[in-house]
Amino acid sequence: MGRPRTFDVEDALEATLAVFWRKGFEGTSYSDLVAATGVERPALYSAFGNKDMLFLRALERYGSHYGNYVWEAVSHDRSRDVAWQVLEGAVELNTRYADRAGCFGINGGLAGSDESEASRQALIKWRADGEAVLRERFEKARREGDLPSDADPAVLAAYILAVAHGIAVQAKAGFSREKLTAIARQAVSTWPSA
Amino acid sequence: MGRPRTFDVEDALEATLAVFWRKGFEGTSYSDLVAATGVERPALYSAFGNKDMLFLRALERYGSHYGNYVWEAVSHDRSRDVAWQVLEGAVELNTRYADRAGCFGINGGLAGSDESEASRQALIKWRADGEAVLRERFEKARREGDLPSDADPAVLAAYILAVAHGIAVQAKAGFSREKLTAIARQAVSTWPSA
DNA sequence: AACATTTCATAATGGTTGTTACGTAATGAC
DNA sequence: GTCATTACGTAACAACCATTATGAAATGTT
Missing domain, CATH: 1.10.357.10 (Tetracycline Repressor, domain 2)
Incomplete structure (x- = not known):
């Protein structure tokens, strides 16, 4: 129940991964991630947690999908x-x-x-x-x-x-x-x- | 003429080099450089220019003193x-x-x-x-x-x-x-x- | 139709970023 | 001793950082 998500979590993670891949952890701002995913800030936080968590999820995906x-x-x-x-x-x-x-x-x-x-x-x-x-x-x-x-x-x-x-x-x-x-x-x- | 410097430019550059070496360009803040050199912000700017210039000077010194x-x-x-x-x-x-x-x-x-x-x-x-x-x-x-x-x-x-x-x-x-x-x-x- | 629940977008939080005005202090030249 | 010049430390600047409070909107359940 509850209002359903309007974005695909895997798609957002893939877009996030691409930005971290290009700019690194420190070079990536949350604004970059909002722009790349098309998902608003609080929605990213609720789906993945903070920037550290998001990076860990992206690294995990990199290992399984690219490495x-x-x-x-x-x-x-x-x-x-x-x-x-x-x-x-x-x-x-x-x-x-x-x-x-x-x-x-x-x-x-x-x-x-x-x-x-x-x-x-x-x-x-x-x-x-x-x-x-x-x-x-x-x-x-x-x-x-x-x-x-x-x-x-x-x-x-x-x-x-x-x-x-x-x-x-x-x-x-x-x-x-x-x-x-x-x-x-x-x-x-x-x-x-x- | 003019008021003489109260800090050694080479010493400050060496301290700057050490910080950039450890933290990289993006990971280093001007506050870090002020703390490491013991030189106030505007004095660093007048001696070396902005952060980019300071990094270039540090890289140059790294090549000649370490590389x-x-x-x-x-x-x-x-x-x-x-x-x-x-x-x-x-x-x-x-x-x-x-x-x-x-x-x-x-x-x-x-x-x-x-x-x-x-x-x-x-x-x-x-x-x-x-x-x-x-x-x-x-x-x-x-x-x-x-x-x-x-x-x-x-x-x-x-x-x-x-x-x-x-x-x-x-x-x-x-x-x-x-x-x-x-x-x-x-x-x-x-x-x-x- | 009313409710609990979850997500939505807007907008603000306090803190830090790189960069500079500003007025004062110290020097050599005259 | 006055002057031009340079450097000093304080304190401010606007812009951005990661993070979140807030209230409206959309769902499944009853």
Whole structure:
């Protein structure tokens, strides 16, 4: 019962996600979100909570709707293919939309004022979760002999994600998909073989 | 003539640099700068101009006082040593100060509101300048036979800096110097040889 | 048709942002 | 010692920030 919503919550969240993706947490004002969603301020608050909550919801959606290529990547048979797919997927996503180049998980915010610390911690945790998935996949590869016994799965996972983060920075700076792909190729050329 | 300054301009700039390094352009308020420098607002304006100008001056100082390891790196004889020194220098600088982890050139701002676009463009140009220096060094290496003829100096330079940027992101997230060093080692583990 | 409930849009809240007038204080030149 | 010049600290500026009080409008239930 009660008066029904006149806007679609998922649509509003998607529009919100796009703004945070482009401008980051601190660079996004509630006025921006009102303009992007077409939803008035109090309606956004009642649907999502405050700016912190809205950002967390957007990050969650980003992971499930855009960052899912990581899960497909880890399902490959060879660890080298996994590494390559993560980087190629990052390049593709980071250059897919001209108006929001780069990665939400990076653009969202690295440094900022104390008021935005919560959003940055959420991003750090989000990236760490992805790293854990990748590390476990490489541990499995080493057990299976797909990686040499002296390879360090934790270092390899952190390395691949470091390259992905660097690619995200460069994508936001306007690097072409071709150049970023060449960087990804160079990155996996260091891949160890059993 | 006129009343002399009661504060040291270089000291104030260094304090300003430290705040921007930690909080980025958007995360830093003029009140933060007043507190960090101990200089009243109008004195900062008369000495440096507005926030944009102050940020540009801080970036300039960062390049000459902290980013100079790149110039030392490119003076090495072998391209592999150049690449390694750039990454090791980045790791050292990005973990040198606990209160301002990461790189000014990254923390300063990747995404943000339209009002801070000038600062982000300045950072993009600053990073591009560093990339050009590295690319020219690798072009020289290829001419000298220190890199194979089918190596692409532009890609190698962009690759090394992508890793450096990724390391900066991870340093800001709290990664240890040891872990970042291992990542850097992995990055140069299969440097092309002639 | 009356009620409880939920959302709506308008408009205001107190606080902070970057930026400056303003009048006073300190200097070198004459 | 007067003058032009520069810097000082206080205090203000309009604009924007995230957040919310308020009352009307729209629903399902009775």
